Amino acid sequence: MSAETKPVHVGAVVFPGFELLDTFGPLEMFGLLRERASITMVAETAGSVRSNQGPHVVAEATLDGSQGFDVLLVPGGWGTRTLAENPAFLAQLRHACDRARIVASVCTGSALLARAGVLDGRRATTNKANYKWATSQGPNVTWVPQARWVEDGRFFTSSGVSAGMDMALALIAHLFDRETSVQVADGAEYAWHEDKAWDPFAKLHGLA
Amino acid sequence: MSAETKPVHVGAVVFPGFELLDTFGPLEMFGLLRERASITMVAETAGSVRSNQGPHVVAEATLDGSQGFDVLLVPGGWGTRTLAENPAFLAQLRHACDRARIVASVCTGSALLARAGVLDGRRATTNKANYKWATSQGPNVTWVPQARWVEDGRFFTSSGVSAGMDMALALIAHLFDRETSVQVADGAEYAWHEDKAWDPFAKLHGLA
Numbered sequence: 461m462s463a464e465t466k467p468v469h470v471g472a473v474v475f476p477g478f479e480l481l482d483t484f485g486p487l488e489m490f491g492l493l494r495e496r497a498s499i500t501m502v503a504e505t506a507g508s509v510r511s512n513q514g515p516h517v518v519a520e521a522t523l524d525g526s527q528g529f530d531v532l533l534v535p536g537g538w539g540t541r542t543l544a545e546n547p548a549f550l551a552q553l554r555h556a557c558d559r560a561r562i563v564a565s566v567c568t569g570s571a572l573l574a575r576a577g578v579l580d581g582r583r584a585t586t587n588k589a590n591y592k593w594a595t596s597q598g599p600n601v602t603w604v605p606q607a608r609w610v611e612d613g614r615f616f617t618s619s620g621v622s623a624g625m626d627m628a629l630a631l632i633a634h635l636f637d638r639e640t641s642v643q644v645a646d647g648a649e650y651a652w653h654e655d656k657a658w659d660p661f662a663k664l665h666g667l668a
Numbered sequence: 669m670s671a672e673t674k675p676v677h678v679g680a681v682v683f684p685g686f687e688l689l690d691t692f693g694p695l696e697m698f699g700l701l702r703e704r705a706s707i708t709m710v711a712e713t714a715g716s717v718r719s720n721q722g723p724h725v726v727a728e729a730t731l732d733g734s735q736g737f738d739v740l741l742v743p744g745g746w747g748t749r750t751l752a753e754n755p756a757f758l759a760q761l762r763h764a765c766d767r768a769r770i771v772a773s774v775c776t777g778s779a780l781l782a783r784a785g786v787l788d789g790r791r792a793t794t795n796k797a798n799y800k801w802a803t804s805q806g807p808n809v810t811w812v813p814q815a816r817w818v819e820d821g822r823f824f825t826s827s828g829v830s831a832g833m834d835m836a837l838a839l840i841a842h843l844f845d846r847e848t849s850v851q852v853a854d855g856a857e858y859a860w861h862e863d864k865a866w867d868p869f870a871k872l873h874g875l876a
Contacts, residue, residue: 472723481696481856488829499722513699514707515680515692516726518716524677568753581846588857621696621855622833648689649796649828649869653859661857666854 464635468497471529471560471571474509474519475554476615477539481621482566483517486533486628492644493632502526502556504549512537523552528559530630535624536587545647546596550576564616564631566624573617574598582612587620588665606651606662619659626653669828672843676705681761681777682717682727685747689829691725695831695837701840702799702851708762710734712757720745731760736767743832744775744795752805753865758784773825774832774838781825782806790820795828796873802811814870816861827867834861847867 470490472483483593490497503509503519508514534553543549547654559562567587571594573579579598585607586594594604604610609618609627611634618627629652633641645652662668678698680691698705709726718724742761751757762784762829764772773781775795779802781787786811793809794802797850801843803811811817817826817835837860841849853860870876 480692480699484688484692487721487723488687491688491719501723508704513695515695515709518724518726520724526736589855607755622856624856625830632793646869646872647797647828648830650830651859651861651868660859661854664854 463637464496464509467495468493468530468635469501470497470533471502472499472529472533473523473527473556474501474503474517475539475540475543475549476510477537478509478535478565479514479537480511480513480515482535482537482569482624483533485622485625486551486564486566489566489625489628489632489644492647493640496636499615500526500529504552507528508548510617512539515572526556526633528561530561532556533564534563534569534572536569536571540568540572544575554578557569562614562616564627565625566618567620570594570617571597575608579615580614583610584612584615584617584619585610588661588667589620591667593666594601605667606659608656608659610656619661624635625650629654671845672704674705676701676843678705678707678739678740678741679734680707681708681743681766682709682725682743683747683751684718684748685720685745686717686743687745687763687829687836688721688723689717690743690777691741693830693833694772694774696856697833697836697840697852699857701848704844708734708737711851712760720747731764734764736769738769740764740768740771740779741773742773742777744777744779744828748776748780750785762786770822770824770827772835772841773819774806774826774835775828776802778802778825779805782809786825790823791818792823792825793818793822793827794825796869797828799873799875804830813875814865814867816864816867825875827869833858837862
């Protein structure tokens, strides 16, 4: 039996230089919930947004005007370096986080959440290759160096890129149940790393 | 040392109802090659294209007018059911395949390649949950039921959704070298299933 009775509304934040898999890995998993989830792409301005890898996606709604999502997904990518110094964007992001039921970040998306101030006093993780920069964005955050993802209250933060898929499945288990996540992973022919402590990439980058 | 001296040009085919991760998993891996790869999104008509999960992407070029790509990537998704019965699209796809150096499909993308006739006499694989439908699209193809991906000449075909990422890394190793693929996988914090015979999903669907 699933805990959620209404479709889960996922708002995915995109910005110039967002990372493709940070965004579309989790959205694939939510998409496989079919009628139990809906997805809206949100950005500072509606319209075409260029990813870090080149392909453009279409933002249908603005971050500022967006409703309160069940899950607000914040990806990373090189664009975070610029946005971390953009107070107007960070204010909008903070406001969207305040209205969301659950906030989930992938990779350096947690650096943006940290700069928006919403992770203060919380445990979080981030990309391991850019760990020094990302963690420097949140001096009041308890950064966890070795974790596939970290859950603290309504905040789910994952490690780099692919980790977002494992976190999304954990989030689906949190919202529905484990059986639903297993079905979604099987549907995507994905080998879920279900243990959030699994993180060989921390060691690779001298963090464990 | 990498075999490729020029940037690899990847053309990613999109169509209404394409699967997000089939497309953006491999494109993330190629994107991590940075200046060694470039990506162009192609469709029957340039402009916004809706994915199976809802989000829209922007096709910059038409399939018909596209140049010969080093890698032509063909995703799956529910949209393949309609396109498999669309002779105009299949003719364009065949022409694009003829001009491409390597053709790579994910999931039911191989059903489209089969219907376009380009897999005749070749070994290939496809999604395991929709194996019966997909394989019925190519009576002259030697379908391999248990494989993460199959390589036959210039054709790389992968199993469902997530398998595209493992195949993309194999393709990068083929074009460059294994070390490059390991670096890309590490950059994406992705645990590469490097063995193309690894396929627990075949058993799950009674195919092995």
